[in-house]
Amino acid sequence: MELILHQVLAGLATGAIYACLALAVVMIYQAIDGFNFAQGEMAMFSTFIAWQLIQWGVPYWAAFFATLVVSFMAGIIIERALFAPIHNAPVLSHVVVFIAMFAILNSLAGFIWDYNVKTFPTPFGSRPLLGNGLISSHDGGMIGVTVIMLVLLYLFFRHTRIGLAMRAAAANPESARLAGIRVAWMIALGWGMAAGIGAVAGMLIAPVVFLEPNMMASVLLYGFAAAVLGGLTSPGGAVLGGFIVGVIENLAGTIPYVGGELKLTIALVIIVAVLVVRPGGLLGQRIVNRV
Amino acid sequence: MKQDLADKLAVGTTRDQRLGARALFLLSLVVIVGLPFVAKNFLIFQITMAVIYAIAILGLNLLTGFNGQFSLGHSAFFAIGAYTAAILMEHADVAYYWTVPVAGLICLITGFAFGLPALRLEGIYLALATFALAYAMPQLLKWTPLEPWTGGVQGVVIIKPDAPFGLPLNPDQWLYFFTVAIAAVMYLCAVNLVRSRTGRALVAIRDNPIAASAMGINTALYKSLTFGVSALYTGVAGALGAIAVQFVAPDSFTFGLSINLFVGLVVGGVGSIPGTLVGGLFILFVPNVAEEISKGLAGAVGGIILIAVIYLMPTGAAGLVRLIASRFARVIGVLIKPGSQR
Numbered sequence: 326m327e328l329i330l331h332q333v334l335a336g337l338a339t340g341a342i343y344a345c346l347a348l349a350v351v352m353i354y355q356a357i358d359g360f361n362f363a364q365g366e367m368a369m370f371s372t373f374i375a376w377q378l379i380q381w382g383v384p385y386w387a388a389f390f391a392t393l394v395v396s397f398m399a400g401i402i403i404e405r406a407l408f409a410p411i412h413n414a415p416v417l418s419h420v421v422v423f424i425a426m427f428a429i430l431n432s433l434a435g436f437i438w439d440y441n442v443k444t445f446p447t448p449f450g451s452r453p454l455l456g457n458g459l460i461s462s463h464d465g466g467m468i469g470v471t472v473i474m475l476v477l478l479y480l481f482f483r484h485t486r487i488g489l490a491m492r493a494a495a496a497n498p499e500s501a502r503l504a505g506i507r508v509a510w511m512i513a514l515g516w517g518m519a520a521g522i523g524a525v526a527g528m529l530i531a532p533v534v535f536l537e538p539n540m541m542a543s544v545l546l547y548g549f550a551a552a553v554l555g556g557l558t559s560p561g562g563a564v565l566g567g568f569i570v571g572v573i574e575n576l577a578g579t580i581p582y583v584g585g586e587l588k589l590t591i592a593l594v595i596i597v598a599v600l601v602v603r604p605g606g607l608l609g610q611r612i613v614n615r616v
Numbered sequence: 617m618k619q620d621l622a623d624k625l626a627v628g629t630t631r632d633q634r635l636g637a638r639a640l641f642l643l644s645l646v647v648i649v650g651l652p653f654v655a656k657n658f659l660i661f662q663i664t665m666a667v668i669y670a671i672a673i674l675g676l677n678l679l680t681g682f683n684g685q686f687s688l689g690h691s692a693f694f695a696i697g698a699y700t701a702a703i704l705m706e707h708a709d710v711a712y713y714w715t716v717p718v719a720g721l722i723c724l725i726t727g728f729a730f731g732l733p734a735l736r737l738e739g740i741y742l743a744l745a746t747f748a749l750a751y752a753m754p755q756l757l758k759w760t761p762l763e764p765w766t767g768g769v770q771g772v773v774i775i776k777p778d779a780p781f782g783l784p785l786n787p788d789q790w791l792y793f794f795t796v797a798i799a800a801v802m803y804l805c806a807v808n809l810v811r812s813r814t815g816r817a818l819v820a821i822r823d824n825p826i827a828a829s830a831m832g833i834n835t836a837l838y839k840s841l842t843f844g845v846s847a848l849y850t851g852v853a854g855a856l857g858a859i860a861v862q863f864v865a866p867d868s869f870t871f872g873l874s875i876n877l878f879v880g881l882v883v884g885g886v887g888s889i890p891g892t893l894v895g896g897l898f899i900l901f902v903p904n905v906a907e908e909i910s911k912g913l914a915g916a917v918g919g920i921i922l923i924a925v926i927y928l929m930p931t932g933a934a935g936l937v938r939l940i941a942s943r944f945a946r947v948i949g950v951l952i953k954p955g956s957q958r
Contacts (some may be wrong), residue, residue: 432913550748
């Protein structure tokens with residue numbers, strides 16, 4: 326019982342990170358109907374920027390927010406420079422550019438910061454939390470930061486003009502444009518926010534998986550699994566999906582030969598199973614094609 | 617008027633052009649046969665690998681270029697082909713030439729099985745599922761219960777085959793001819809497939825799935841089959857690759873290989889069969905050049921080239937050749953009959 330409780334709590338902690346990444350994936354999916362295969366590499370690159378700032382002596386939280394701003398700007402620039410020109414191009418072009426971004430960011434990070442594994446500091450310490458050490462204080466911090474960010478995002482999308490405009494632009498670009506919303510800029514803003522959310526996820530998970538150019542591989546796969554499970558049209562679903570796949574991953578980790586060694590295969594199985602059994606996900610809308 | 621020259625070269629409408637086409641064919645045949653006798657062994661090996669990659673890219677092109685489905689997971693099928701060959705040779709003492717068709721068959725079956733849900737995994741979802749497959753494959757190959765066969769992280773070492781019948785060829789030269797012969801058969805099959813009724817069905821599904829199914833094409837079956845055939849091509853390439861490199865290990869078949877195949881596909885030209893050869897040569901030689909400039913930059917160079925191709929030359933190398941040919945034809949037309957500008 327103790328073991329299961331421990332795994333569930335640890336699962337919620339990593340699930341918080343998957344939830345962040347799934348949220349970023351869903352935001353970009355809403356904007357351009359495609360999967361950002363480079364989401365993990367963008368987050369990794371942001372994390373390297375934060376690491377570099379900390380190495381230069383910047384205090385943790387200053388580096389954290391500076392990275393957030395840089396990532397936000399970079400997300401907007403990437404959208405404007407790379408994706409806006411091919412907005413109406415076939416899906417193949419989108420996939421190609423995502424793959425290109427993946428290759429460029431991954432190899433550039435290796436080129437600038439080399440492939441040696443680096444440690445990344447945590448502001449929460451790694452003391453055991455909750456007395457008997459069920460989860461560490463860093464795990465608690467991950468959950469805390471994620472929840473704060475989600476609440477802020479919820480308030481933003483519900484109660485601000487610009488949040489409403491972004492939702493309108495995603496739901497019905499044509500009508501939104503007629504109502505005077507600058508849809509193209511809303512999409513760019515969505516990209517910026519997705520990049521920022523990804524950066525938070527990267528900086529929070531880096532103390533656990535350690536910093537190196539390929540650190541986000543399994544995180545991104547679980548992020549995709551979470552987004553698909555929760556429903557690609559539903560940000561709330563993506564968050565829920567994140568926590569669920571985090572728990573599934575940790576519970577599967579107790580099965581001998583499977584959990585530790587086949588982590589990525591579990592993500593693959595979740596993705597394929599959801600797409601086959603319930604393509605709309607838990608909370609997403611089912612997309613029906615009219616003929 | 618765009619394809620004029622290219623078409624005439626292929627079909628040969630006048631006697632002169634037929635002669636020209638035949639001369640070109642003979643010339644390339646001489647180059648292909650003569651090459652291993654003048655080149656160094658390492659270059660022969662590299663060309664062999666380029667042809668092997670070209671077969672894999674051809675498989676990817678049948679799927680993406682002619683059927684409009686995406687796969688980021690073809691490194692996984694390359695791996696299955698390679699491991700099939702290696703395990704059969706190492707543990708069952710099967711002759712290397714039998715491992716190639718077996719690898720193709722196994723990939724056909726796994727590809728078909730993975731493609732079956734493809735009727736639900738439309739377009740971008742299939743890309744996602746195959747993306748996950750590419751990441752899962754190296755882990756599966758390292759899996760402890762499979763270690764007696766796969767050799768775990770260590771992989772499997774294979775012995776390079778000698779030329780049969782006492783032919784005066786060294787192993788590199790023999791493997792080159794072996795690969796080129798198989799490639800020739802595979803390309804012939806692909807060309808015939810694309811020109812057949814089935815090929816037209818594939819293209820119809822790509823261009824308009826609803827209209828295709830209204831015309832009585834079983835979209836789900838054809839899509840799964842295409843995925844299977846595409847995997848077969850890549851599996852054959854994987855088996856040949858294993859024999860040529862004499863070694864398989866899980867980390868040779870990462871997502872990076874999928875990216876490379878994808879780069880080859882896009883650079884050669886999506887939907888062009890001859891373009892796959894350009895793609896094969898490209899992904900073999902360009903990363904080497906990039907790595908000489910700086911290690912770790914190879915990926916970035918590949919990525920930048922991908923973006924450049926998509927923005928500047930969406931039809932790839934094949935499109936470029938067509939463009940130059942049509943410009944060339946126009947210039948000649950103007951020279952012969954001044955004033956008759958078309």
